[in-house]
Amino acid sequence: MSQNAPAGAVVPSAESKSIKVSDRPQTSWAKSRERLAWLMVLPSILIVAVVALYPLVQSFRLSFTNARLASNRAVENIGFNNYRYLWESDTFRIAFKNTLKFTVASVTLELLLGMIVALIIHSQFKARGLVRTAILIPWAIPTVVSSRLWAYMLNDNYGVINDVLVNQLPRAVSWIPFIGDDLAGIFPENKIAFLARPNLTLPSAIAVDVWKTTPFMALLLLAGLQIIPGDVYEAAVVDGAGKWKQFWQITLPLLRPAILVALIFRTLDAFRVFDVIYVMFGSSVSTLTLSIFTQNTLVDGDRLGRASAASVIIFLCIGVFVLIYTRLVKVEEV
Amino acid sequence: MATVAYDRSTLPTDQPLKRRKLKISDVVLKLLFWLLVIFILIYTLFPFVWAVLAAVKPNEDISSTPTRYLPSKLYWGNLDYVFHERNFLYALRNSIIASVATVTIALIFGALAAYALGRIKFRGRNATLYVILAMTMFPAIAILGSLFQMMRQFELYNTIPGLVLTYMTFTLPFTVWVLANFFKAMPGELEEAALVDGSTPFQAFYKIMLPLAMPGLVTTGLLAFIAAWNEFLFSLTFTNTYAARTVQPAIASFRGNTQYDEPWGSIMAAAVVVTVPLVVLVLIFQRKILAGLTAGAIKG
Numbered sequence: 317m318s319q320n321a322p323a324g325a326v327v328p329s330a331e332s333k334s335i336k337v338s339d340r341p342q343t344s345w346a347k348s349r350e351r352l353a354w355l356m357v358l359p360s361i362l363i364v365a366v367v368a369l370y371p372l373v374q375s376f377r378l379s380f381t382n383a384r385l386a387s388n389r390a391v392e393n394i395g396f397n398n399y400r401y402l403w404e405s406d407t408f409r410i411a412f413k414n415t416l417k418f419t420v421a422s423v424t425l426e427l428l429l430g431m432i433v434a435l436i437i438h439s440q441f442k443a444r445g446l447v448r449t450a451i452l453i454p455w456a457i458p459t460v461v462s463s464r465l466w467a468y469m470l471n472d473n474y475g476v477i478n479d480v481l482v483n484q485l486p487r488a489v490s491w492i493p494f495i496g497d498d499l500a501g502i503f504p505e506n507k508i509a510f511l512a513r514p515n516l517t518l519p520s521a522i523a524v525d526v527w528k529t530t531p532f533m534a535l536l537l538l539a540g541l542q543i544i545p546g547d548v549y550e551a552a553v554v555d556g557a558g559k560w561k562q563f564w565q566i567t568l569p570l571l572r573p574a575i576l577v578a579l580i581f582r583t584l585d586a587f588r589v590f591d592v593i594y595v596m597f598g599s600s601v602s603t604l605t606l607s608i609f610t611q612n613t614l615v616d617g618d619r620l621g622r623a624s625a626a627s628v629i630i631f632l633c634i635g636v637f638v639l640i641y642t643r644l645v646k647v648e649e650v
Numbered sequence: 651m652a653t654v655a656y657d658r659s660t661l662p663t664d665q666p667l668k669r670r671k672l673k674i675s676d677v678v679l680k681l682l683f684w685l686l687v688i689f690i691l692i693y694t695l696f697p698f699v700w701a702v703l704a705a706v707k708p709n710e711d712i713s714s715t716p717t718r719y720l721p722s723k724l725y726w727g728n729l730d731y732v733f734h735e736r737n738f739l740y741a742l743r744n745s746i747i748a749s750v751a752t753v754t755i756a757l758i759f760g761a762l763a764a765y766a767l768g769r770i771k772f773r774g775r776n777a778t779l780y781v782i783l784a785m786t787m788f789p790a791i792a793i794l795g796s797l798f799q800m801m802r803q804f805e806l807y808n809t810i811p812g813l814v815l816t817y818m819t820f821t822l823p824f825t826v827w828v829l830a831n832f833f834k835a836m837p838g839e840l841e842e843a844a845l846v847d848g849s850t851p852f853q854a855f856y857k858i859m860l861p862l863a864m865p866g867l868v869t870t871g872l873l874a875f876i877a878a879w880n881e882f883l884f885s886l887t888f889t890n891t892y893a894a895r896t897v898q899p900a901i902a903s904f905r906g907n908t909q910y911d912e913p914w915g916s917i918m919a920a921a922v923v924v925t926v927p928l929v930v931l932v933l934i935f936q937r938k939i940l941a942g943l944t945a946g947a948i949k950g
Contacts, residue, residue: 356763367797458928473713
């Protein structure tokens with residue numbers, strides 16, 4: 317699924333409410349209705365089975381073979397050799413580490429920034445509608461476009477970020493009396509090669525992802541804020557609790573389910589990151605992630621079996637995330 | 651506006667408002683609040699504005715040092731180039747066909763399944779819902795290889811129908827899930843009345859419930875369209891010529907017509923062309939999108 321796919325803004329639904337009509341005793345009419353239900357569901361189930369479930373099973377099977385795409389030689393079963401290869405591969409290990417770094421850093425930053433933005437667009441002020449609309453823009457821009465756009469802005473020669481950091485900001489703060497010159501001194505003297513220095517490439521990609529995805533995080537948190545009933549604050553106000561105390565003792569605890577749901581989907585999305593890094597840095601080692609490793613192994617390396625093994629590893633990691641998180645959400649509900 | 655933690659409207663209104671003296675800390679907080687608002691606006695809007703500016707700047711402005719913020723003159727050459735670049739036009743065509751087809755198919759089959767899942771009790775209903783829910787979190791990369799093999803086998807590699815089929819993996823479960831919740835939340839009286847009047851169950855769906863579900867269909871369709879339009883990995887992997895390749899990989903590998911190291915002018919022009927329709931759609935439907943994005947995220 318693409319990074320920005322809105323799919324998944326969902327939580328395991330509880331038992332749905334029964335509908336009166338269908339609660340009638342099993343008559344032939346009710347049976348025909350049940351048959352109709354199956355007829356209506358069937359096409360979707362068939363499509364999902366063909367394009368997702370079957371390929372998933374196939375991924376597991378292929379991961380134990382030496383299959384290739386462009387070869388006619390017989391496919392052999394090679395047991396765990398693909399997995400052993402990945403275990404011993406330095407590249408795969410780097411990809412795994414990069415993916416973890418990317419996931420932890422981007423999700424943490426998005427949660428913090430998203431929280432600030434959510435609190436702001438939840439409070440009443442004049443330009444609130446404008447801000448709510450504005451934050452949808454980064455979300456609507458395709459990841460490929462935002463990656464190229466930021467690559468242009470981060471350019472070490474004529475990129476606007478470097479100009480702001482090296483020229484504009486020092487000039488702006490030097491107007492501040494007394495401490496202005498000292499403040500100006502903290503900005504870099506020379507332009508920074510964000511896209512070339514190996515220790516800055518991954519952070520650059522993280523910055524782009526944070527820019528693009530914080531809105532989504534903020535909207536999920538906003539939805540959570542909006543269902544906190546107002547009267548819980550009344551009691552706090554009566555008790556004389558300040559805003560800060562209210563946030564830590566009321567807002568945050570009540571927001572926990574929303575935070576968890578937001579974290580699930582962002583973590584799942586970040587862990588399979590492909591677009592932003594591939595567009596900015598191709599398959600360079602300093603930013604290689606699991607998804608890029610897999611795509612490369614498949615398309616450029618023509619190693620269907622090995623790529624499938626990497627796919628399976630990603631799938632299992634994501635499965636573990638889902639399990640951990642759904643447990644947490646359920647515990648919250650009890 | 652020191653209150654950022656909650657809506658002011660939620661404050662008890664029956665308390666007499668005490669006129670407090672304007673404290674310095676309040677002023678500072680208010681100032682900080684507005685600085686933050688302005689920062690958020692710049693942070694979210696500036697990059698897109700910058701892309702639009704780059705699309706209409708002469709090429710020497712784009713790579714000038716120090717940075718030129720406003721175009722020295724309006725220059726349409728890059729946009730012109732983009733609209734005469736054949737591969738880009740093919741890519742645009744492919745994207746439009748693939749996205750529209752994806753949305754149409756996902757909505758037709760999705761609405762059918764969602765109605766059954768949302769309003770009819772039948773054996774296997776919950777199991778189906780759970781499978782659908784799990785599919786909405788499904789990582790596309792996990793099936794990249796096996797899908798590739800399938801595409802080759804059925805000669806769907808590098809074709810638009812092939813792409814549309816793979817796009818079902820992320821649009822169909824999403825559509826079914828959101829619409830099922832939508833149908834479930836709809837009042838049942840009209841449907842019941844139709845059934846009592848002798849409509850068949852399918853007529854009740856087709857003539858009564860489906861028209862009522864229009865707002866949900868529009869929102870879901872729009873979100874599915876954006877997802878399909880922005881898709882990159884499948885298009886990059888399952889196409890190799892502009893017979894089927896969509897705009898996202900086209901922009902990722904865009905080479906312009908200038909002598910500069912990276913043809914940022916034409917890249918940004920192309921980027922603006924594929925983004926503006928989305929931004930317009932989002933601005934028109936912003937309320938629906940806000941609701942749709944978070945639909946079902948939080949119970950209540």
